[in-house]
Amino acid sequence: MLDSIATVSLGGTLREKLEAIAEAGFEAAEIFENDFVASDLSAVDLRLLMADLGLRNVVYQPFRDFEGLAGAERVRAFDRAQRKFDLMQAMGTDLLLVCSSTLEDASGEHGRIVADFRELGERAADRGLRVAYEALAWGRHVNDHRVVADIVRQVALPSVGIVLDSFHSLSRNIPVSSLEELDPRSIFLVQMADAPVMDMDLLQWSRHFRCMPLQGGLPVAEWVAALMRIGYQGPLSLEIFNDRFRTGFSKTIAVDGRRSLIALRDDAARLAGAPPILPPRSAAALEFVEFSAVQDDEGALAGMLQAIGLRKVGRHRQRAVELWQGAGNTHVVINRESQSMAGSFGLMHGQGICAVGVRVPNRADAALRGKALGMSILEDLADDLSRQAIPAVRGVGGSLVYLLDDEALDGLWQREFDLEAVDPSPVTEPILGFDHLASIVRYDEFLSWLLYWTTLFDLRACQEIDLIDPGGVVQSQALENHDGSLRLTLNGALGARTLASRFERNFLGSGYQHLALRTNDIFASAGQMKRAGLPTLSIGRNYYDDLQARFGLDDAFVARLAAYNILYDRDAAGGEFFQIFSRAIDRVFFFEIVQRKNSYNGYGAANTQVRLTAQRRAGDASNTDWLPG
Numbered sequence: 001m002l003d004s005i006a007t008v009s010l011g012g013t014l015r016e017k018l019e020a021i022a023e024a025g026f027e028a029a030e031i032f033e034n035d036f037v038a039s040d041l042s043a044v045d046l047r048l049l050m051a052d053l054g055l056r057n058v059v060y061q062p063f064r065d066f067e068g069l070a071g072a073e074r075v076r077a078f079d080r081a082q083r084k085f086d087l088m089q090a091m092g093t094d095l096l097l098v099c100s101s102t103l104e105d106a107s108g109e110h111g112r113i114v115a116d117f118r119e120l121g122e123r124a125a126d127r128g129l130r131v132a133y134e135a136l137a138w139g140r141h142v143n144d145h146r147v148v149a150d151i152v153r154q155v156a157l158p159s160v161g162i163v164l165d166s167f168h169s170l171s172r173n174i175p176v177s178s179l180e181e182l183d184p185r186s187i188f189l190v191q192m193a194d195a196p197v198m199d200m201d202l203l204q205w206s207r208h209f210r211c212m213p214l215q216g217g218l219p220v221a222e223w224v225a226a227l228m229r230i231g232y233q234g235p236l237s238l239e240i241f242n243d244r245f246r247t248g249f250s251k252t253i254a255v256d257g258r259r260s261l262i263a264l265r266d267d268a269a270r271l272a273g274a275p276p277i278l279p280p281r282s283a284a285a286l287e288f289v290e291f292s293a294v295q296d297d298e299g300a301l302a303g304m305l306q307a308i309g310l311r312k313v314g315r316h317r318q319r320a321v322e323l324w325q326g327a328g329n330t331h332v333v334i335n336r337e338s339q340s341m342a343g344s345f346g347l348m349h350g351q352g353i354c355a356v357g358v359r360v361p362n363r364a365d366a367a368l369r370g371k372a373l374g375m376s377i378l379e380d381l382a383d384d385l386s387r388q389a390i391p392a393v394r395g396v397g398g399s400l401v402y403l404l405d406d407e408a409l410d411g412l413w414q415r416e417f418d419l420e421a422v423d424p425s426p427v428t429e430p431i432l433g434f435d436h437l438a439s440i441v442r443y444d445e446f447l448s449w450l451l452y453w454t455t456l457f458d459l460r461a462c463q464e465i466d467l468i469d470p471g472g473v474v475q476s477q478a479l480e481n482h483d484g485s486l487r488l489t490l491n492g493a494l495g496a497r498t499l500a501s502r503f504e505r506n507f508l509g510s511g512y513q514h515l516a517l518r519t520n521d522i523f524a525s526a527g528q529m530k531r532a533g534l535p536t537l538s539i540g541r542n543y544y545d546d547l548q549a550r551f552g553l554d555d556a557f558v559a560r561l562a563a564y565n566i567l568y569d570r571d572a573a574g575g576e577f578f579q580i581f582s583r584a585i586d587r588v589f590f591f592e593i594v595q596r597k598n599s600y601n602g603y604g605a606a607n608t609q610v611r612l613t614a615q616r617r618a619g620d621a622s623n624t625d626w627l628p629g
């Protein structure tokens with residue numbers, strides 16, 4: 001299958017789009033008519049440019065409202081087609097995509113449509129060209145690829161074929177198995193798009209919400225697997241209409257497109273029982289979190305960890321790096337080494353998480369998969385943490401994701417850190433481990449990071465939700481592995497006044513905004529934080545009154561929650577969730593302490609507006625010293 005992308009999928013001028021497409025490693029592109037019409041490149045310029053960039057022009061598209069016309073209108077439609085044939089020959093493509101008519105007065109009679117395509121096909125063949133018919137999901141009469149296949153079969157010309165578009169078929173729930181009835185030689189082009197599962201008008205859904213395969217919720221891998229089973233070998237071409245992709249950087253979007261196609265072909269090969277292309281997604285668990293604290297003169301971070309219930313357990317043998325630990329193997333590294341990656345990160349962003357370590361079954365395989373997906377892999381970072389080579393993937397905000405397997409982890413802390421020098425007694429505080437890591441990402445990079453995490457690791461993307469901040473709406477999505485040992489949230493806001501946007505400005509870009517640690521006793525944790533003098537985010541009385549009304553809680557319990565500023569949630573199955581938020585260090589980074597009871601698996605979304613409003617009142621992340629708030 002040839003990796004291709006339609007120019008409509010990217011922002012920029014036609015030249016910029018094609019350059020980004022070539023640089024990302026695509027072999028081919030579809031030329032979308034509006035991009036060509038708006039360009040000042042002639043058809044011959046375009047052919048030379050694409051040849052220069054090593055790109056094949058697989059199709060000129062779309063040719064609209066062609067079939068089912070009569071009289072003068074029909075003659076005009078054929079005239080239009082002749083003009084496009086001239087253009088196609090000059091620009092160097094032999095295929096014209098004809099999408100099904102949306103005209104009110106076009107006939108839907110199959111006999112007439114077959115006759116139209118037979119005539120068009122003959123005219124195309126005379127010039128060595130081909131045409132392919134695509135069913136738009138909102139086509140006036142033809143909106144199903146099975147109907148297109150039927151018509152193409154009846155036309156019975158080698159110059160007339162089918163365009164399949166995963167969006168049009170999957171948005172209308174047409175069974176994937178219907179592909180297995182198709183003759184692969186009749187399929188001239190396969191267009192790929194995913195989309196979030198929504199209940200909305202098909203045209204609006206298609207024109208604004210399509211996304212790259214594996215960024216949405218349609219069964220795109222099953223779709224491609226079916227094509228593999230029937231032996232389709234033609235172009236697999238991304239055709240993504242998405243408002244955000246048009247505003248994003250075309251190079252980033254093109255790289256995402258390639259990543260998505262490679263991962264998709266690999267997933268599909270596995271489903272089809274063909275040899276996989278990549279090592280599998282790694283099962284991953286969060287092993288440690290590393291903070292850059294080069295500017296932490298007052299030790300605010302260490303003080304906070306201490307108050308939460310972690311203990312300093314080791315000092316690095318050579319460097320200004322500390323190891324902190326909670327009960328349940330929670331490792332937190334505080335790095336104050338200025339001549340290091342953490343040092344550079346801290347100069348740029350201030351205090352914050354500069355790296356995370358995840359445990360994977362095989363670090364070489366994980367790195368290989370990342371590399372094949374076009375990720376930036378730092379191969380042998382014998383850096384601050386370890387003298388042993390540990391591969392790392394560059395992640396959000398320039399931070400690193402270390403890939404650690406059992407071999408890399410074996411004796412890592414003992415070897416690199418002096419564990420006796422500090423406090424050898426076991427940590428007994430109620431902190432059990434990491435719960436989740438919350439990242440803030442630029443709004444137009446939201447889907448890029450979603451794709452990054454879900455193509456590298458074995459993570460499930462939960463339903464995307466909207467969070468209400470007093471400064472605007474925040475898009476939020478959780479990614480989690482099967483046992484909850486790696487949980488991440490992505491949050492992105494369009495407006496400038498949300499906590500998320502303020503973080504992004506203060507931090508100079510995307511990054512991790514808070515770390516949630518899990519306790520087995522929220523009241524014990526709350527008591528300890530209070531005794532240690534750690535200020536927590538203050539929650540108003542109205543919240544507790546509402547909580548009591550909603551859940552029918554008893555007075556004493558609610559009073560206890562309120563006394564410690566604990567937020568509470570309960571799910572339909574009786575699972576319970578407790579949350580406490582710290583104030584933010586440097587008004588940027590904060591901690592959350594959570595307790596999950598009875599298999600509660602959410603993130604307290606119902607409490608988020610209350611939390612974000614409290615943070616706004618407290619002035620967290622509104623660092624107005626040097627930037628307008």
Ligand SMILES: O=C(O)c1ccc(O)c(O)c1
Binds near residue numbers: 239
């Ligand atoms: O939205 C459209 O008009 C449109 C045009 C061409 C396509 O291939 C398509 O899938 C949609």
Ligand SMILES: [Mg+2]
Binds near residue numbers: 191
């Ligand atoms: Mg299409």
